[in-house]
Amino acid sequence: MWAAGHWANVWPVLLAVLIVAVLGGSGYGLWQAHRRAVGKDRAWRLEEDARARELSMTEVDALTWQDFERYVADLCRRDGCTQVVVSGRSGDLGADVIGCLADGRKLVIQCKKYAPERSVSSQDMQKFLGTxxxxxxADVALFVTTCRRFTAAALGLAVRHDIVAVHRDLLGAWVKGARLDSLLPLNGRGHGDGGSRGQRRSPA
Incomplete structure (x- = not known):
């Protein structure tokens, strides 16, 4: 009886509540759909970037180790390094490429032309950090390789001794146009193809 007598006052409130509920449910559904779409787009872009990096690495994989050292030197020059020299010989004590960064710091690079499935070992890293x-x-020391990962021990040495570890993913980004100064702070992060899992399996 009360509702019937006050229906004129009640129904606008009920209608407003119903509208808010419908709009809220629709809005939440749209927000969730947007999140899923953004997530899928981000995953797609990451996959496309990885594919592009691998495509850019096909020519690098075809280089000899001597040509690879010269190619890394060319990347350094492209990014503003000066006085870049390639040793191109054995007995260079780990200094395959030497030069100066644009800000004047001395750059020393060890280049390892390895098959993609190989890993850089702690022994490799020890030899380089020792020289x-x-x-x-060196003010800045880079260990650049064509393989996908450094072992956990090798990467740990690199981090503790401030050696910049440039694995295949980072090298692919460098080849594709990323500047050297943008790669220096990454120091081994961004392993592709399950790199971090591979590290845990490869302690040496």
């Missing part, structure tokens, strides 16, 4: 600064006076 990069003590023998060559």
């Amino acid at each position: 990069a600064r003590n023998e060559h006076g």
Whole structure:
């Protein structure tokens, strides 16, 4: 009886509540759909970037180790490095490429032309860190490789001794146009193809 007597006052409130509920449900559904679409787009872009990096690496994979060192030197020059020299010989004590960054710091690079499925071992890293600064006076030391991962031990050495570890993913980005100064802070992050899992399986 009360509702019948006050229906004129009640129904606008009920209608407003119903509209809010419908709009809220629709809005939430649209927001969820948007999130899914953004997530799918981000995943697609990451996959496309990875595919483009691999495509850009096909020519690099065809290089000899000597040509690979010269190619890395060319990348350095492209990004503003000066006085870039390639040793191109054995007994270089880990300094395959030497030059100066645009800000004047001395750059020393070890290049390892490995098959993609290989890993850079801690022994490889130990040899380089033992000479990069003590023998060559590096301000910035890079270990650049065509393989996908550094072992956990090798990457740990690199981080502790401030050696920039450039694996295949980062090299692919560099080849594709990323500038050297944008790669330096990454130091080994961004392993593709399950790289971090591979590290845990490869302690040496």
